[in-house]
Amino acid sequence: MSNKEKAIAVQCYHCGEDCVDKPVHVHEKDFCCEGCRMVYEILNQNGLCDYYAISKNPGINQRIKIRENKFAFLDDENIQQSLTVFKDDKQTHISFYLPQMHCSSCLWLLENLHRLNENVISSKVNFTRKEADIIFNHRNVSMREVAELLTAIGYEPYISLNDAKNRKPKVSKSKIYKLGVAGFCFGNIMLMSFPEYLGIDAKEQSLVNIFRYLNVLLSLPVFFYSSSELYMSAWKSLKHGFLSIDAPIVLAVVVTFGRSLYEVLSGTGSGYFDSMAGIVFFMLIGRVLQDKTYEQLSFERDYTSYFPIAVTRVKDEKEETAPLQDIKLNDTLLIHNQELIPADGILTKGKAVVDYSFVTGESLPVEKEMGEIIYAGGKQIGSNIEMLVVKEVAQSYLTKLWNREEFSRNSIDSERSFVHLLSKYFTWIVLFLSLSSATYWYFNDVSRMWVAATSVLIIACPCALLLSNTFTNGNILRILGRRHLYLRNAQTIEDIAGVDYIVFDKTGTLTTGRYNELAYSGMPLSKDVKRKIAALASQSTHPMSKAIAAWTNENNRAKVAAYEEHTGKGVEGIVDGEFITLGSKSYVTGVHAERDIETATYLSIDGNVLGKFTFRNHYRNHVPLMIKRLRKKYELAVLSGDNAGEKDYLQELLGFNANILFHQKPEDKLEAIKHLQQTGKRVMMVGDGLNDAGALRQADVGIAVAENSNNFTPASDAILEADQLPYLYKFIQLCKDNKKVVMAAFTVSILYNIVGNYYAVQGLLSPMYAAILMPCSSISILLITFGFSNFSAWRMRLK
C-alpha cells in the first residue's frame, strides 16, 4: 500500500505530471509513460540533456501516441510545395507552427535540432508566433522526416488547410518607418531652432538663414512622407462624407507648414517647423501604440484553418494521402482516431463516435452506425472508420454555416467612437475662433490678420484630444493583452464599455467541454457490484462506458458472458451470473423519455433498476464566482446547443430572471442576439465553438474563448484565453475607465488650449511659445493617460 502511495507522488522527469500508473524507471529517473521515456532517450543519446536543466520538467506529456503515418501526406509533392517557403537545389526552408512550445527549454531544444539530425541545417524559433523556421538539406532528409523528428521530441507540427492556401501576409512596417523619420526630423529641427530662440546675433544673417533653410529641408520628409498617414485617413473619412478627427489635424499641419514656409522664404521669421514635426511625431506614436496588432492572432479565421491539409483516401483497396482540395464526391475516406471529419458523408465501415462539441455545443460524443450520415467538423474518437463523401468539402453543412451572408458584417468602426463626436464640436469651435479673430483684426490691424488666424489653427489643433485617445487605448490594449484578452482594435474597448447584456455559451465556454464529472445517484453499490459494472462497461468503447469504468476505480475485471451492445441504447451482459444492463432510460427502464433532458445512463441488475449515472459538466475554475459578480450589473443569458441537463444549476447561478435556452442551433443563437438588439440592448456574446460563430459576429462585442489563442477560434472581436475568463468583469470595468481617462486628459488639454489661444487670437504667438507649449501639453497628456490607466489596472489587480 505504502509502495503504491509513493508511486502516486512520483513526478515524471520529462513532463512533470504525476505518474498515475506504474512509473517507467530508467537511468534512475521516473517517467509517466513510454512516450516520455523515449523522448528522454533520444535527447540523452544526443547529449541534449541540458533541456532538463534550463527549465524544470519542460517536456510535453507523451501519453497519447501519435499515429505512425500521420505525416505521410508530407511526401506529396503538391503539399510540399505549398508549405515550402524557399527551395534551391540544396536546401529547403519551411516554417512549422508548433503549438506545444512554451518555455526556454523548448526554444533551446528546437534551435539545436541540427544536433539530432545533421541534415537539418538550422532552425530558428519565433517564440511569439510559436513558429520554427527550419532549413534542411532535402537530399538527405525529407520534409516528412523533419516533421516526424519534431513529433518524436514532443513538438508535433500543426498543419492545417489554411497553411497550404496562403502564406501569411507581411506585416506592414511603413508606420514605424514614418515614425522614425518624424522623430529624427523633429529632434533635429528643435536643435536647429535653438540659436533663433536663444537670440542669435543679428549680424550673423547668413548663419540664421542656414539654420532656417536646414529646417525647411528637414521638415519636407515630415510633411510629405510621415504625415501621409494622417492625410490618408482624413481623406478616407471625408470620402464617406464624415468629418473625422484627422481632418482638423491635417488642416493644422498644412497651415503650419504653409505659413512657416512663407515666413522663411520672405525672411520675416523662422516659422513653426518644430511644432509641426512635434505634432506629427506624437500623433504617429499614438497611432503605432493603438494599432499594435497581435500579429500571431487572426480574428478572421475561417474553416480552412480548422481543417486538415490532407486526408487518407481509400482507392482500389489501397490507402493513399490526398490533399483536401482533391476530395471529390464518392471518394472513400479513412478517418483515424482523433481526426476531423472533413466532409459530409455516409459511414461505410466501422463504428463512429463523433465529438461534435465544437460544432454544435453538445457536450457528449454521438454514436453513429454504418449507413448513417456524419457531418463535417466532428472529431472521430476510438477506432478507424471509413466514409463515403456525399458532399464536397466546400459544400458541407459546416462550411455553409460559415459562409452565410448575414454573418459578414461591414461597418466603419472608427466612426462610432465618442471621440469623433467630440472632435466635431471641437473643429467647428476652432474654425469659428480663427475666423472671428481674423475678422476682428481685419478691421483693426490688417497686418495681424493672417498671423492671428493661422496661430489659432496651429495652437488649437485637436491633437491633444486625439493623443489622449490613442495613448489611453494603446495602453489599455497592452494591459489587456498581457492578461491574454486580445482585442481586434481600439474601438472594441469602447464597445465593451457600452455593453449591458451578456450572453454566454455553455459547452467549452463556461464549462471545459472536455472533462465531465460523473455522478451516481440511486441505491448504494457494493465493491463487488462495482467490479461487475466495471467489467461490463470496459467492454464498450463508448465514452460513457469508459467514464463509468474509470469511475468504479476497479482494475480486477471479471469475465463477461453474452455481451451485447445496442448502439444508441446501451450494453448488457452476464457477469458472475448476474445480468447487468447499462443504457438509456427507455432501454433500461422501459419508460420512454420525450426528449433527453439530461445525459444519464441507467443501471439495472437482473431487471431491477438500481440507479443512474449522470454526467455533470465541469465548470471552469472561478466561473461561478464571476457570474455572481456580473449578475449584479448586467443581464445575463445562456444559449447552449446542449441538452437541458444543467438547467437547474445554471438558473440558480444566473438568477431566476435570466434567460437560459438549450437545444439552440447556430441560427437560433444568431436570432436571439438580433432580437435582444432590437429591444435596445447592447449585447456581448462570449462563446467558443463554430455554433457560436454567427452570434459572435452579430453581437456588439463577440469574445471567442480559447484554450490556446494561437489555435483555431471563430471570427470575433476579441480572443480571450480560457483561464482568464473569471476576470471578465474586471476587463469590462477597465474598458469603462478608459473613457474617464480620455476625458480627464482632454480637459487638461483644453486648459492648454485656452492659454495658447489667449495669445494666438491677439496675434502674439511666437514660435518659441508654440514650441514650448506643444510638447508640454503632449507630454502631460502622455503622463495622465499612462498614469491613470495603469492606476486603474493596478487598483483592480490586473497588473
Place this chain on the structure above:
Amino acid sequence: MSVIILLLIASITVACLFLAAFIWSVKNGQYDDEESPPLRMLFDDPPLEHKEKTTSL
C-alpha cells in the same frame, strides 16, 4: 563661423546614420520577436562533458 558649418554637417551626418540604422533594424526584423532573443543569448555555450557527435556549425 566655418567651424559651425563643419559641426552642423558632422552632427547631421551622425544623426542620419542613426536613422539609417533604425530603419535597417526594423527592416531586418529585429523587433518582430521580442521574446526569443533575450532567452537565446543565455544558452550559447555548448555543453562540454557530453559526447559530441556534431559540433555546432
